[in-house]
Amino acid sequence: MTARRFVFRLHLYTGLSVGLLLVLSGLSGSVLVFRDEIEAIAYPELLVTAAQGERIAVDEMLHTVRRAYPEDKPFAIRMPRTPQQTYLVKMNMAHDLFVYVDPYSGRILGAHRQKDSATGWISLLHTELLSGEAGETALGIGALMLMGLCATGLVLWWPRNGKISQGFKVQWSARWKRLNFDLHRASGVYAALFLLLAASTGAAFVFNKTAIGLVDTVTASAPRATPPRALPSPEGVPARALDTLLHQADRVLPAPTTWISLPQSPQAPLVVRKKLPQETHPNGRNFVYLNQYSGSVIQVEHALSAPLGTRVFNTFYPLHIGAIGGTPTRVLQVVAGLAPTLLLVTGFVMWKSRKKGKY
Numbered sequence: 001m002t003a004r005r006f007v008f009r010l011h012l013y014t015g016l017s018v019g020l021l022l023v024l025s026g027l028s029g030s031v032l033v034f035r036d037e038i039e040a041i042a043y044p045e046l047l048v049t050a051a052q053g054e055r056i057a058v059d060e061m062l063h064t065v066r067r068a069y070p071e072d073k074p075f076a077i078r079m080p081r082t083p084q085q086t087y088l089v090k091m092n093m094a095h096d097l098f099v100y101v102d103p104y105s106g107r108i109l110g111a112h113r114q115k116d117s118a119t120g121w122i123s124l125l126h127t128e129l130l131s132g133e134a135g136e137t138a139l140g141i142g143a144l145m146l147m148g149l150c151a152t153g154l155v156l157w158w159p160r161n162g163k164i165s166q167g168f169k170v171q172w173s174a175r176w177k178r179l180n181f182d183l184h185r186a187s188g189v190y191a192a193l194f195l196l197l198a199a200s201t202g203a204a205f206v207f208n209k210t211a212i213g214l215v216d217t218v219t220a221s222a223p224r225a226t227p228p229r230a231l232p233s234p235e236g237v238p239a240r241a242l243d244t245l246l247h248q249a250d251r252v253l254p255a256p257t258t259w260i261s262l263p264q265s266p267q268a269p270l271v272v273r274k275k276l277p278q279e280t281h282p283n284g285r286n287f288v289y290l291n292q293y294s295g296s297v298i299q300v301e302h303a304l305s306a307p308l309g310t311r312v313f314n315t316f317y318p319l320h321i322g323a324i325g326g327t328p329t330r331v332l333q334v335v336a337g338l339a340p341t342l343l344l345v346t347g348f349v350m351w352k353s354r355k356k357g358k359y
Helices: 003-032 035-042 058-068 118-128 132-157 164-168 176-206 208-218 242-252 308-314 316-321 327-355
Strands: 074-078 087-091 097-101 108-113 257-261 270-274 286-290 297-301
Touching: 003 035, 003 118, 003 132, 003 327, 035 118, 058 074, 058 087, 058 097, 058 108, 058 242, 118 132, 132 176, 164 176, 176 208, 176 316, 176 327, 208 308, 242 257, 242 270, 242 286, 242 297, 308 316
Parallel strands: none
Antiparallel strands: 074 087, 074 257, 087 097, 097 108, 257 270, 270 286, 286 297
């Protein structure tokens, strides 16, 4: 068997075995690129409000949510990014009950489980195949296989006669078999870079520790500072007011707060996440860790002064969602998400034709 023949078979059977998984991932990812815009249109009663004076205290808002949902525990708060955006309080865990609150009146606008909303269900499909950790691992393996498909596909794409330009063309007037082949070859090479970016960053999210270690090694960087986990909890001392802690975080790092991770145990710190204007990450990668009882700052993680490896890894999420470059790159990311469907269909047609001896 020649080397090219081996690469061809590897490309073929990898594509057939993982094709449907990549189609699901690509189509769901294409939707999620514009998730915020879709949700604002689909659920304006939950996500959009009229700006009316001053916002109520975060403590007051959170007290209202706790009173309305006594069986659930607040996990995190998404702060409004614009005057019209509402509060989102995640309850119990990152992917469970979502509660939306008007930031001016403090009125609860509605709530739903993430899996019960269309975009939430698509998000769970994209990140864990609706199957928790097992689905997440399967997607990570699929992403690694997609990287292999891109590599073998580029080897097979390379024209034997050296005329590179032929590999980018589609003969629209050709017979359907030739047209199908040209569509597979050209769409594959055009989408290869975006698919490689999506696959490599997606695999990095799943195999997080390995990816971070690899990036740190390649960049010869010190590891990211370990976030504080457990602190002494003084008996009988109540936690500080949330607004007081937020003011303290603002003094230490004056930048808009995007998320608040609430302590899930008496020993856990409060984590305030912030976004600097220079960052491409939509949520920012700056963290202020505070003692929930004394209000003292335990640790500050600044995105712009982090080790090189950490700064490189922090670009993976913006790259994955097409945020770097604005709307044009987001549109390209949507198109790239559609590519696995076209590649699977045209590849399957080629395989069936070969089996019948007609291709």
